[in-house]
Amino acid sequence: MAIIETDAVLHEAHRDNHTHRDVNGGWLRPAVFGAMDGLVSNLALMTGVAGGAVSQQTIVITGLAGLAAGAFSMAAGEYTSVASQRELVEAELAVERRELRKHPKDEMAELAALYEARGVDAPLAGEVARQLSRDPEQALEIHAR
Template identity: 50%
Template sequence: MTHIEPRDPQASAVPAEGAPGLPHDIDHTHADVSGGWLRAATFGAMDGLVTNTSLIAGVGGAGVSTHTLVLSGIAGLVAGAFSMALGEFTSVSTQNEQIDAEVTTERAAFTKYPEAEQAELVGMLTDMGMSTETATVAAREIHTDADRAVDLHISRELGVDPTEKPSPWVAAGSSFVLFSIGAIIPLVPFLLGSDVLALGLAFGAVGLMIAGALAAHFTSRSTVVGALRQLLFGSLAVAATYAVGSLIGVGTA
């Protein structure tokens, strides 16, 4: 009789040398879409560029001196960077605390109504395409681990993974740094000795296009469209602020 060696249960988990691996190993990876640093950084850079370019346009349109214009721009940079960082920290912290509260609520329901929660999971799994029999077996096995079951319920019911929450510190830091970088760009010509408003606005326009193109790159969309779209939106804000500054400057002259 031929002797058959028992199969190692771990053998299937590790692809043999030369054998294809998982799709994420050989074909593609996924970016962080949890709302952490990328969203905060993109928002911060765009806001810094639009806010300070518009601020400079408005103050410059009022006919103030270059010294006052630069002082206004620096004040806008500092105030905006701290405001953005605080806003991001509070926003992400509140979102995470809300998720924690939902986990607590789900865990209480899991303890108080285990049969109903298991039946709910069966319904979720059948909606995903499983047969009722397979879903019932799977739900029963998943519910043997309370933590795993609660996480799965939250993921399916709220569309968020309670184990992958973004860091409020990372969001705040990203927003602070990128807002500051965006806000300093239209000030560069003045800091180098220029007193031409149009040059500062041109720097801001170039910054808007670069920021729009980079944001589009992260989403695999057309960088040209992204750049032009951001330039258009930013230009509208700059034009409106310049108009207001010019009117106020004329009215107070």
């Protein structure tokens, strides 16, 4: 007995098992950077203190204090960085939203040019831009990329 799989069945199976990882940074990069920074700086701190011929207890306490200070510093830095990036993105979106409202034809032409730059034929790019521009939030999302 033969099993016949149609394109629709294959597409459905592919869609159900198909995922992509977020490779735009996310949490991994700062986590690796923070771990490496914390290990290297804490090791250097403890080595320096140990060179002063102090007790093991002092070295351990120094290491724990360095660990706590480093963790707080990294958390504060990451928070500030993310907040600054979010504020910048929100400001840029406000500018683009205003431009879409004030100059819709120019923004539609810009949108068509974006698609043409990606290899879409000019007439089709213009039609896509017209259709997307019907919904200002959809057009904003495309412009913001």
